[in-house]
Every structure is written in C-alpha cells, then in structure tokens.
Amino acid sequence: xxxxxxxxxxxxxxxxxxxxxxxxxxxxxxxxxxxxxxxxxxxxxxxxxxxxxxxxxxxxxxxxxxxxxxxxxxxxxxxxxxxxxxxxxxxxxxxxxxxxxxxxxxxxxxxxxxxxxxxxxxxxxxxxxxxxxxxxxxxxxxxxxxxxxxxxxxxxxxxxxxxxxxxxxxxxxxxxxxxxxxxxxxxxxxxxxxxxxxxxxxxxxxxxxxxxxxxxxxxxxxxxxxxxxxxxxxxxxxxxxxxxxxxxxxxxxxxxxxxxxxxxxxxxxxxxxxxxxxxxxxxxxxxxxxxxxxxxxxxxxxxxxxxxxxx
Ligand SMILES: Cc1cc2nc3c(=O)[nH]c(=O)nc-3n(C[C@H](O)[C@H](O)[C@H](O)COP(=O)(O)O)c2cc1C
Numbered sequence: 351x352x353x354x355x356x357x358x359x360x361x362x363x364x365x366x367x368x369x370x371x372x373x374x375x376x377x378x379x380x381x382x383x384x385x386x387x388x389x390x391x392x393x394x395x396x397x398x399x400x401x402x403x404x405x406x407x408x409x410x411x412x413x414x415x416x417x418x419x420x421x422x423x424x425x426x427x428x429x430x431x432x433x434x435x436x437x438x439x440x441x442x443x444x445x446x447x448x449x450x451x452x453x454x455x456x457x458x459x460x461x462x463x464x465x466x467x468x469x470x471x472x473x474x475x476x477x478x479x480x481x482x483x484x485x486x487x488x489x490x491x492x493x494x495x496x497x498x499x500x501x502x503x504x505x506x507x508x509x510x511x512x513x514x515x516x517x518x519x520x521x522x523x524x525x526x527x528x529x530x531x532x533x534x535x536x537x538x539x540x541x542x543x544x545x546x547x548x549x550x551x552x553x554x555x556x557x558x559x560x561x562x563x564x565x566x567x568x569x570x571x572x573x574x575x576x577x578x579x580x581x582x583x584x585x586x587x588x589x590x591x592x593x594x595x596x597x598x599x600x601x602x603x604x605x606x607x608x609x610x611x612x613x614x615x616x617x618x619x620x621x622x623x624x625x626x627x628x629x630x631x632x633x634x635x636x637x638x639x640x641x642x643x644x645x646x647x648x649x650x651x652x653x654x655x656x657x658x659x660x661x
Contacts, residue, residue, distance in 0.1 A: 361513030361538025365392035369631050372617035373451040378437045386628035393447025398479050403429035408561030413550045418569030420548045422562035449475040455485045461509045468510040475513035481544045493519035496531035507536035517541040525579045529587045541592040569618040570596040584610025600633035607649040
C-alpha cells in the first residue's frame with residue numbers, strides 16, 4: 351500500500367490512515383483483536399476512563415431507534431489504574447495509535463488522569479471527554495461553556511506533552527467558540543462530536559425505555575448535524591478536526607473529510623459489524639485510487655477555504 355495515500359497528522363501522531371475506533375464503542379482495543387489486526391486502522395480511542403472504576407447506569411442502557419442508537423451506559427469503566435496495569439501491556443507490540451479517553455468531575459481529576467497517562471510511552475494521545483457534569487460548577491457540563499473548556503484544557507495541557515484532543519459536545523451555542531477555546535488553551539485537535547441528548551418510551555410500561563431515563567443518540571441519524579458542526583468549525587479553527595458521528599460507509603468518511611475532518615472515528619457502526627473500521631480503510635484506499643486522488647489529506651476541507659485570519 352502507498353503509505354502517503356492515507357496518512358494523516360493529528361498533533362504529534364502521524365496516523366497511517368484516518369480511521370479511528372471511537373470511544374465507548376471499541377472497548378479497550380484488545381476486544382477487537384479477534385475481528386482484525388489492530389495495526390490496520392489508524393488508531394483507537396479507549397472507553398472513557400476515570401480515576402476509580404465505575405459501574406455505570408441501571409439497565410436497560412441501550413435502545414435502538416430506526417436510524418441510530420440511544421445509550422445511557424453512564425461511563426462504566428475499569429478505572430485508569432486497571433487499564434494501565436492490565437490492558438496497556440497487551441498493546442505493547444501493536445502498531446496503531448492508542449488514544450486514552452478521560453473524564454472527571456473536577457478539573458483536578460482531569461489533571462491527575464493526564465499525569466498518570468503521561469508516564470506511559472505506549473499511549474500516543476489523550477482525548478478529553480468534556481460532556482461530563484462539573485461538580486465544582488453545580489453539575490453543569492464542562493463542555494458547554496467556552497471559559498470552562500479553556501480552563502480544563504489548559505490545566506491538562508500543562509500536565510502532558512502527549513497529543514491532546516478535546517472531544518466537544520454538539521449541544522453548544524457555538525461550536526466555533528468552544529473549538530477556539532480548546533485551541534487557544536493548547537489542544538492539538540478537537541473531536542466533533544459526542545452524542546445528542548435523546549429519549550424513547552416503552553408503551554407497555556408508559557415510562558422511559560432507558561434505566562437512566564435519557565441517553566445520547568448516535569448513528570446515521572446524527573451524521574448530517576455533526577457534519578455541519580465540522581464544516582462550521584473548519585472555517586475558523588486552525589488545529590485538526592476529527593469527525594465522529596454516524597459514519598457507516600466510505601462515502602461518509604469522504605463527506606467528513608471534505609467538510610474539514612483530518613481523521614474520523616467510527617462508533618455505532620462497529621456494533622452493526624465489528625469489522626467496519628477495517629473495511630473502511632480498505633474501501634477508502636480503493637475510493638481515492640479509483641478517482642486519482644493522490645493523498646487523503648488533499649480532500650480535507652476541500653468544500654471550503656479556511657478564512658484567512660485562521661491560517
Ligand atoms: C455505547 C456508547 C458508549 C460511548 N461511550 C463514550 C465514552 O465513554 N466517552 C466518549 O467520549 N464518547 C463515548 N461515546 C460517544 C462515541 O464515541 C461517539 O462520539 C458517538 O457515538 C457518535 O459517533 P457514532 O455515531 O459513530 O456512534 C459512546 C457512544 C456509544 C454508542
């Protein structure tokens with residue numbers, strides 16, 4: 351394979367291709383080794399990790415909808431120490447980018463998580479999940495307020511030299527303002543975006559379908575909305591954007607690239623077919639070659655020129 355065709359850069363990470371397994375849908379990576387060699391994809395993002403293990407929300411935690419999935423997992427995870435001790439060593443010989451998704455309830459927790467991760471050479475990047483309640487601010491989400499995004503990102507930036515990606519919530523007044531806050535605080539990239547608040551009802555009981563009542567919508571239903579967020583952010587933001595939302599086909603990957611994504615993450619599609627990410631890499635190579643596109647990077651943002659003040 352022509353290495354230059356698909357390679358893409360996110361901060362310090364030179365990814366062999368732009369396809370990344372999305373947080374919460376790719377386990378801790380090792381679960382997917384039985385479906386395809388992890389080396390074939392650009393990288394993966396772990397399930398969100400916190401300082402202590404979490405049990406998550408009451409069942410049911412997943413509800414299928416006609417065009418997507420509502421989940422309320424509640425950030426269940428094994429805890430950072432168990433990941434570093436038991437999982438990370440198993441990824442030692444695997445040539446793919448390992449990105450650790452972290453979340454906390456205070457700025458100090460995010461910083462402590464980043465400090466722990468920073469000591470491990472095998473970890474290539476950190477993705478901050480800021481769609482979490484900030485207990486110091488009465489439970490408002492970190493990701494809603496550009497000033498809070500700046501505060502948490504800059505503190506984490508001081509704690510690590512690893513590639514720092516801030517994963518934005520789509521539920522903000524201005525995606526541009528939030529992305530610019532992350533950029534000015536030292537983020538290397540932004541992931542756009544997390545899930546959209548959603549609900550479903552069980553007509554037998556007359557109550558909500560999910561144990562936690564509400565959840566986050568993902569899958570093809572959200573693609574057009576998230577695509578617009580990527581397009582809007584690309585016009586103003588200088589750092590790379592990772593597009594994530596509803597990617598199923600190679601055409602979806604290309605759409606995100608044209609809108610401005612330097613890489614993409616595949617989430618819900620891996621639940622339909624766990625080989626999706628691997629298949630997309632192969633199909634992307636064929637798609638570009640068949641159209642005489644020399645480099646994936648040439649597509650990025652081709653729908654729009656960046657405004658001169660941001661370059
Ligand atoms: C079951 C499930 C669990 C998720 N867990 C996390 C998580 O722990 N941290 C995070 O940042 N995003 C999490 N996400 C969000 C995904 O990474 C992704 O942003 C979202 O699902 C949109 O992409 P998709 O439409 O391709 O699934 C989760 C999504 C799903 C469906």
